[in-house]
Amino acid sequence: MKPEEPAPHARSAPPARAWELAESLEMPVAPHVVYAAVADVRRMKDWSPEVIGTWRRGRRFTGFNRRAGWVWFTNCRIVIADPGREFAFDVTSFGLPIARWGYRMTPTAGGTLVTEYWNDHRRHGWPRRIAETLGLVFTGTPPALRAERNRDGMRVTLGRLRAAVGDAGRSAGQDSGRSA
Numbered sequence: 109m110k111p112e113e114p115a116p117h118a119r120s121a122p123p124a125r126a127w128e129l130a131e132s133l134e135m136p137v138a139p140h141v142v143y144a145a146v147a148d149v150r151r152m153k154d155w156s157p158e159v160i161g162t163w164r165r166g167r168r169f170t171g172f173n174r175r176a177g178w179v180w181f182t183n184c185r186i187v188i189a190d191p192g193r194e195f196a197f198d199v200t201s202f203g204l205p206i207a208r209w210g211y212r213m214t215p216t217a218g219g220t221l222v223t224e225y226w227n228d229h230r231r232h233g234w235p236r237r238i239a240e241t242l243g244l245v246f247t248g249t250p251p252a253l254r255a256e257r258n259r260d261g262m263r264v265t266l267g268r269l270r271a272a273v274g275d276a277g278r279s280a281g282q283d284s285g286r287s288a
Contacts, residue, residue, distance in 0.1 A: 126255035130225040133266040137273045139192040139213035139220045145273050146211045147195045149184075155268030157261050171199075173247075175257075180246035182206065198229070201246075204239040205229035222269065224262045228254070 135142055145151060149169050152159045160179075161172040167186040173179070180201075188196035188210060196210025207228050214221040230239040230251075240251045249257050 125252065127228045127231065128226065129255055129259050129262065130223050131259060131262040131266060132221055132223040133270055134216055134218060134221050135270045135273055136219040139215055141273050142211070142213050142220050142222050142269070143192050143195060145269060147189060147191075149186075149197075151272075154272060155265045157264045169197075175247060175249075178246060178248045196225075201239065201242055204235050204242070206239060206243070222266060224266055226255075226258050226262070 149162045149164055149171075152171070153161055158173045158175050159171055160174045163170045163172075167189075169184050169186075171182045171184055173182065182199045182201050184197045184199050186195070186197045187208070188194050192213060194210060194212045196208055198208050199206040207226055207230075210225050212223040212225065214223070230236045230243070243254070244250055
């Protein structure tokens with residue numbers, strides 16, 4: 109064995125697969141302002157690094173996504189719409205369960221703590237294998253890297269969302285100051 113190589117027993121095991129993620133960021137506006145932004149799924153393209161458009165039909169919408177050279181769509185159904193508190197939707201592809209994405213809003217002294225969360229629904233049996241294969245083909249993301257990529261995307265999304273709602277909050281405050 110070469111001295112620069114670790115002994116076989118010293119190599120680290122691959123990280124366990126993450127099935128759930130959450131990232132949080134405080135935003136300088138009231139919860140209802142954040143809720144209005146995330147519940148308008150047409151605006152998702154403004155902050156998500158993957159979403160390039162949506163088409164909404166009632167409580168359902170289709171999300172059109174892109175990452176590098178890959179383009180794909182997902183079918184989504186809004187499952188939680190609690191104004192000022194939580195907005196969430198379930199994602200499927202070709203009828204197979206993929207994930208739940210959501211946003212929780214918690215009031216703080218400085219505004220709102222927004223938590224974006226993701227729960228992977230690809231957990232069991234043959235639907236899991238098919239969904240993971242489709243995910244790799246359509247997105248180019250192997251299952252073992254999905255959580256890491258989603259966490260990176262959540263951080264970008266929350267930063268862009270804070271910039272968008274923070275600017276809107278400042279503009280509203282300035283407008284109301286001018287008209288008083």
